[in-house]
Amino acid sequence: MTVTPAVVEEEEEAPKKGLSFKFPPEETEMGLIAGIIAAVIVIFTGLPAVIKGVGLLLAFLWGMDSVRKTSKYGLGTGVPSIGVLATGYGVVGALMGLAVAEYGRVGQLYPAVLVGVIIMGIIGYISGIFANGEKFIAMKIPRLERAMMELGMAGTLAILLESSILTGSLSFAAVVDNVMNTGLIALLFIFNCFAMLHPYNACLGPDERRERTRMVAVEISGLICVLLGLAMIGLGTSPYGILDGVSLIVFGVIVWVVFFRMFIKACMDECYATVGTGMIKTIE
Amino acid sequence: MILIVGCVVIGGLLASLGAHLLPVGGAPAAMGTATGIATGTVQIMLGAVLTGLFTAASVATFTDNLLLVSLSGALGATVMICVVMFMANVLYAFGCGVVPVSGRVEVDPITKEPQTAYKTPQTDGHGVPNVVFVSGTMGGFIGGFGGALMYYALLNYAHFSAGTAAVVAFSIFVANAILAAYNIRGTIEGFHDPKFKRLPKALVSSLAVSLLCGIVVVLATIILGGAL
Amino acid sequence: MPIEVVLLFAWMLVIAFLAFIACTFEDLESDMGSQSNPNSQVQLAAQVGQVNRFFNKAISGEPLSNAMYCVTAGTIAWLLLRQFEPLVPGEEWKAAVLAIPIGVLAATMMNVIFATTAHCGRVAGQKRFEQPIYLDVLYGHLMPIGAHAFMTTFCITVIAYIQSNLGTLSGNTALNHPFALPLLGFIWGITVGAIGSSTGDVHYGTEREFQDRPFGEGKRVVYHGKITRYAECGVRTQKDIAGFCAKFGGPCTGLTFGLIILFENWRSMVGMQLGGFLPALPVFTATGDMAAIFAIVLGLLIVAALMVGNLVFVKWVRKKYGPFVGV
Numbered sequence: 001m002t003v004t005p006a007v008v009e010e011e012e013e014a015p016k017k018g019l020s021f022k023f024p025p026e027e028t029e030m031g032l033i034a035g036i037i038a039a040v041i042v043i044f045t046g047l048p049a050v051i052k053g054v055g056l057l058l059a060f061l062w063g064m065d066s067v068r069k070t071s072k073y074g075l076g077t078g079v080p081s082i083g084v085l086a087t088g089y090g091v092v093g094a095l096m097g098l099a100v101a102e103y104g105r106v107g108q109l110y111p112a113v114l115v116g117v118i119i120m121g122i123i124g125y126i127s128g129i130f131a132n133g134e135k136f137i138a139m140k141i142p143r144l145e146r147a148m149m150e151l152g153m154a155g156t157l158a159i160l161l162e163s164s165i166l167t168g169s170l171s172f173a174a175v176v177d178n179v180m181n182t183g184l185i186a187l188l189f190i191f192n193c194f195a196m197l198h199p200y201n202a203c204l205g206p207d208e209r210r211e212r213t214r215m216v217a218v219e220i221s222g223l224i225c226v227l228l229g230l231a232m233i234g235l236g237t238s239p240y241g242i243l244d245g246v247s248l249i250v251f252g253v254i255v256w257v258v259f260f261r262m263f264i265k266a267c268m269d270e271c272y273a274t275v276g277t278g279m280i281k282t283i284e
Numbered sequence: 285m286i287l288i289v290g291c292v293v294i295g296g297l298l299a300s301l302g303a304h305l306l307p308v309g310g311a312p313a314a315m316g317t318a319t320g321i322a323t324g325t326v327q328i329m330l331g332a333v334l335t336g337l338f339t340a341a342s343v344a345t346f347t348d349n350l351l352l353v354s355l356s357g358a359l360g361a362t363v364m365i366c367v368v369m370f371m372a373n374v375l376y377a378f379g380c381g382v383v384p385v386s387g388r389v390e391v392d393p394i395t396k397e398p399q400t401a402y403k404t405p406q407t408d409g410h411g412v413p414n415v416v417f418v419s420g421t422m423g424g425f426i427g428g429f430g431g432a433l434m435y436y437a438l439l440n441y442a443h444f445s446a447g448t449a450a451v452v453a454f455s456i457f458v459a460n461a462i463l464a465a466y467n468i469r470g471t472i473e474g475f476h477d478p479k480f481k482r483l484p485k486a487l488v489s490s491l492a493v494s495l496l497c498g499i500v501v502v503l504a505t506i507i508l509g510g511a512l
Numbered sequence: 513m514p515i516e517v518v519l520l521f522a523w524m525l526v527i528a529f530l531a532f533i534a535c536t537f538e539d540l541e542s543d544m545g546s547q548s549n550p551n552s553q554v555q556l557a558a559q560v561g562q563v564n565r566f567f568n569k570a571i572s573g574e575p576l577s578n579a580m581y582c583v584t585a586g587t588i589a590w591l592l593l594r595q596f597e598p599l600v601p602g603e604e605w606k607a608a609v610l611a612i613p614i615g616v617l618a619a620t621m622m623n624v625i626f627a628t629t630a631h632c633g634r635v636a637g638q639k640r641f642e643q644p645i646y647l648d649v650l651y652g653h654l655m656p657i658g659a660h661a662f663m664t665t666f667c668i669t670v671i672a673y674i675q676s677n678l679g680t681l682s683g684n685t686a687l688n689h690p691f692a693l694p695l696l697g698f699i700w701g702i703t704v705g706a707i708g709s710s711t712g713d714v715h716y717g718t719e720r721e722f723q724d725r726p727f728g729e730g731k732r733v734v735y736h737g738k739i740t741r742y743a744e745c746g747v748r749t750q751k752d753i754a755g756f757c758a759k760f761g762g763p764c765t766g767l768t769f770g771l772i773i774l775f776e777n778w779r780s781m782v783g784m785q786l787g788g789f790l791p792a793l794p795v796f797t798a799t800g801d802m803a804a805i806f807a808i809v810l811g812l813l814i815v816a817a818l819m820v821g822n823l824v825f826v827k828w829v830r831k832k833y834g835p836f837v838g839v
Contacts, residue, residue, distance in 0.1 A: 080572040081326045085462045088455040092497050095452060099504035123496045127459070130489035131466055139466055180448040183692030187587045189451065190580045190698060194572070194626075201572055202630040204555075205637020212636070216629055223622070227584065234591035260625070267632035273644035280747055283561035283642060314549035314717035316730030322549055322717070323709040327575045331706025334699045335776060341690050342780055343804050352804040356780075359811030363775050364703070366818040371768040372711050373822060377829045379760050380718040381728035383836075384826050395823070401835035403730075410718075410730035417822045421815060446690035 031150055034062035038157045043111050045164045048240060049232065049248040056161045057221040057255075063154035063196040064217040066147045068210070071200055073141045079204070082151070083197030087189055090155025093120030097160055098172045110170045117156045124152025155192065162188045165228050165248070168237045178235055187227065195220045212266050219259040225252030288505065289498035291437030295430040295453070296460040296494025297487060302427025303329050303464035304483050306365070307416040310471045312408065319386050319409035319416055319473050321365075321372060325465040326458075328365075329427060333457055336361035336428030337450060340435055344446075350436055357432020358425045365424035369412045376411040384411025388473050394418060409473075419474025431457050442505040456497045460490045517785065520687070523678060524777050527671050531704075531773035534667035536758075536766030538578060538704050539712030541660035543720075543761070544653065544754045545569035545627055547577070548709050550717035555634065556737035558643040564741045565646055567653045567750045570630045574713075575705030577626070578668075579698050581619040581661060585669045586697030589615030593693075604680070608673055616666045623661040624654050653750055660754075668704060671773070672696035707769050715761030720753050726838065775814055783807030 041047065041055035063086055071079045097116020128145030141147075164170050167178045179185050199216035200208075229249035238244040268274040306328060309320030321328050340357030347353065376382050383402040387409025391398055394415045403409055412420070434456060438449035467486035472479050541547075546554050547569050554566045571577040592611035593604075600606045628650070635645045672693050679687035689696065722731050723740045743752055787803025 078324055078573070080576055081324070081462045081465055083572075084326065084330075084458055084576070088458040088462075091451055091455040092459075092500055095448075095504050096500045099507045102507070119500065123493070123500070126496065127463065127489070127493050130492055131463060176445060176448055180451065181445050181692065183447060183590070183694035183696070183698075184587065185447065185451045186579075186695045186698035187583050189455075190576065190583050193576060194580055197572055198626065198629075202570055202626075202633035203637050204570065205634060205639075207639040208637045212633070216633065219629070223625070227587070230591060231587065234594060260629070263629060264632055267636035268645060270639065271632075271636040271645050272639045272642050275644050275646060277646060277648040278644070280563045280565055280741060281642075283563065311549040311552040314713045315553065315721070315736065316714070316718035317733060317736070321710045322714050323706060324573055327573045327702075327706050328710060331575055331703045334702050335772065338689075338691070338696075338699050339776055339780060339807075343807070345690055346784075347801050347804045349801055349804070352801060352808065355808050356804055356811075359808055359815070360776055362815050363779075363811055363818075364707075364772050366815050366822075367768055367772050367775070368707055368710050370818050370822050370825070371764060371771075372714060373825060373829075375711060375714045375761065375764050376718075377825070377833075379715045379764070380730075381833070382718070382730050383829050383833050397827075397830065402830060402833075404732065404836055405839075406732035406734060407730040412822070414823055414826055417819065421819065447692060447695055450691060450695065 030065055031062050034058035035153065035157070038062075038161065039114055039117065042113060042157060042160050042164060043109050045110060045169050046239065049165050049229070049238065049244045050251045052161050052165050053221075053225045053228075053248055053251055056158060056165075056224070057218060059154050059158040059161060060195040060217050060221050061214060063151060063158065064199045064214065066150040066154065067196050068200045068213065070141055070144060070147045079201040080193070080197050083193045086151035086155040086196050087159075087192040089120050089124055089152040090159040090192060091185070091189065093117060093123075093152060093156030094159040094163065096120070097156060098163070098170060098175055101170050102172060113160055113170060116160070117153050120152040120156045121149045125149040154196075158192050158195075159188055162224075162228060166231055166235060166237070168239055174237075178237055182235075184231060187231070191220075191224050191227070195224060207270075209270070212263065212270070215259050215263040215266065219256055219263060222252045222254075222256030222259065225249070225255065285502050285506070288437050288441045288502050289495070291433055291441070292456060292498035292501060293491060293494045295434035295437070296456060296490050296497070298426050298430030298433070299333075299457050299460040300464040300486050300490035301483070302423045302430060303461050304468065304472065304480060304486065305419050305423030305426065305475055306332075307412065307420050307423075307474045308468065308472055312471065313410070316376070316380060316382055316404070316410040317407045318471050319388070319411065319413065320471065321368060321412070321420070325468055325472075326462055328368075329461045330458065332361040332364050332424050333427050333431040334454070335364045337431055337435055337454065340432035341446060341450060344436065344439060348440070350433070353436045354429050354432045357435070358429035361428025361431070362421055362424040365420050366417075369417050369420050373412050382410045384413045385409050386413045386416060386473060386476075388477050389415075393476050415476055416474050419476070423474075438501065442501060452501065456494065459493055459497065463489050463493065519681075520678070520781060523674055523681060524774070524781055527674055527777060528770050528774040530667045530671050532766040532770030534664050534671070534766070535704050535707055535769030536762040537660050537663040537667070538574070538708040539762045539765040540754050540758055541657060541664060542574055542708055542713065543716045543757045544660055544750050545657045546750060547571060548574045549713045550721050553717065553721055553736060553739050557739050557741075558638045558641040560737040561641070562738060562741060563641070563643050564739065565649050565747050565749050566739075567649055568631050568634045569627045569657070570634050571626045573705065574709040575702040578664065578705035578708070579701035581623055581665045582668045582672070582697035582701030583694050584622050585612075585615040585619035585665045586672055586694040587615070588618045589669055589673070590693040604677075612666070612669050612673060616662055616669055619665045620658045620662045624658050627654060627657055649749060656751065656754070664704065668700050669697060671700060675777075703772070704769055707772070708765050711768050712757070712761045712765035715764070716753065716757050720756050728833075729836070729838070775811075779807045779810045779814075782810060
């Protein structure tokens, strides 16, 4: 009655080597690399949008790792809340960074933006102390302070990179005009939430594997790049003209197609069975 | 400048208080196993406050009075929560055939109706009884007031534009509400619930986080010299 | 009453009707894909050994996911409107007729993509419980989920469009809402999700998911995880569930959101009318306060009516149903 499962045993090895792409698997190294590269990219606002897209991808991977580390211990309210927290911190930190950026400005370089990132890291750390401390909320999640600090910084970097993609620069008046007054900040807010919370939430289960989860994060970043590219063309603010927006859309589509296919194949290979149809059983 | 920090801090504290008063049943309530609104703290809090923020924004276009704008936001949130709780009761009563009762108290503190005889055994109550309804109304009112207060302060004292003020107020609100949700750890029935006694700890954390965010906002305003 | 004021109130009613439809379909979409709270039971079912053919769409909670669809639709519609509106001056509704459906289509594609990754990811994470991916469940539900999401997002985007252009549509641009279209989509997306999650999921979770338990009791903790998997037409899938919940849960949820939108917008409008504001909107005069005060008083009356209504309703239910009988 049941169709023979499509899985073949030696497929178990194939997913493992193709999946961890270029990055070292360890979480601290991932965080450091992502943080440094994204921070460098965000300073140079004159770069083409594709490079900023890569920085965005790294920031999301970093954020997703933090969410995954924290949620593994059980938050009590579910995974989405911590993703929304990260983005909330990100918006406040971006505001700070953009405001300070005017002072450190050197032509098209805005190094003072990192002040916002660092301040948000500090606020994240302090809120982590409050959330974990014995006399306060006492969540008793190990290394929660560090995770919340990373979330604050990753969220801020993500919003800053997206604003610089949409506006072409990081001057406050331009960003407010192009991003906040137009309502696009809502798009950035919700997709940042999803890029950080959906990977772990979608792969939740005892057999969850980090490589597979990371593919979802990259795939969502691809979707965001497509949307940002469309918005760029619509707003028309890039110094490189329409080519910038089109190149970002193409980049996003390629990233999405590649990683979506990889993820679905990995899931179908690694689950218990992939059958066309069948009856169900009850295991006592 | 102190006014902005003050408003943000008060808004944050009210957010935390409102989140504790809202009756949240979480996933068990959707199965009729717990009392309260059948969703998560963060979700219902955000929904209520955003409705309030919407009303407050449209009222802020034609009036300058802090109290009126905040009250409009508060009432927007309260109306939403009340309608939701009432219709949830209708669903529980007609769709599932259960009586709204509370699982944490023997007798309803407000109407003095006995609860245990009407409750399904091996559950923690179901539906939205009267004391929970009152608690939810208060929670919605206070939460909406806090959110609209922060929006008003950012709009008129820090001179942000409407979109910016809304998003920044929402972000600070979200941070406070999530810290409160961590404190509640899943489900709470309202002010008569024993978990409500954990409130002061969340208030302290909320105070600290809101204070820091308020200082950040003020610094941003000063640096920009009030230009947006 | 001048025609502009009548038009304003007419647009209010249109918004309320659209809201009714939006939330009905939102609840059905979350039943079709098993999202949010009752989904915890579907997840639990595999873990207690009940292999099932349910679609495990675990895209966070409903408020956030509906916010995502509505913001995507709002953004793309807004971008297209920016391009099209200069082409048809004076008749902007023509631009809207083209822009809004394209935006909603993009949002539906997002929905389908996220639903696929969620289902495949969750089932792959349950390998040790021997839960397979049924390809016919996966392919067969994506279209209904997309269709319901299209209806929800379409209604919400039209509501956001009307609200952000209320003044333009009725002659006085000062009545446009200060928020832009994507932000309004975000706000109503979160609200429609919160309402669908708190009201509609009760019918799915308490009644339909445990259909073979006795009617008239809350579901005990020992039942959790043992959902009904065999049903009227063989093995149950989401398509059986959505049809049932559309009879009661869906319209109830729609009624909730419709009432909320009606009360919110209508309150402000009535306040402004009584404050002598319409059709022209003076800026920050003393009458501005009066309009707000009228709106607040109306709000308080509504809240009081609902509280009294709940008191009466709970008392009636207790009298009619009586104490719990049975084991």
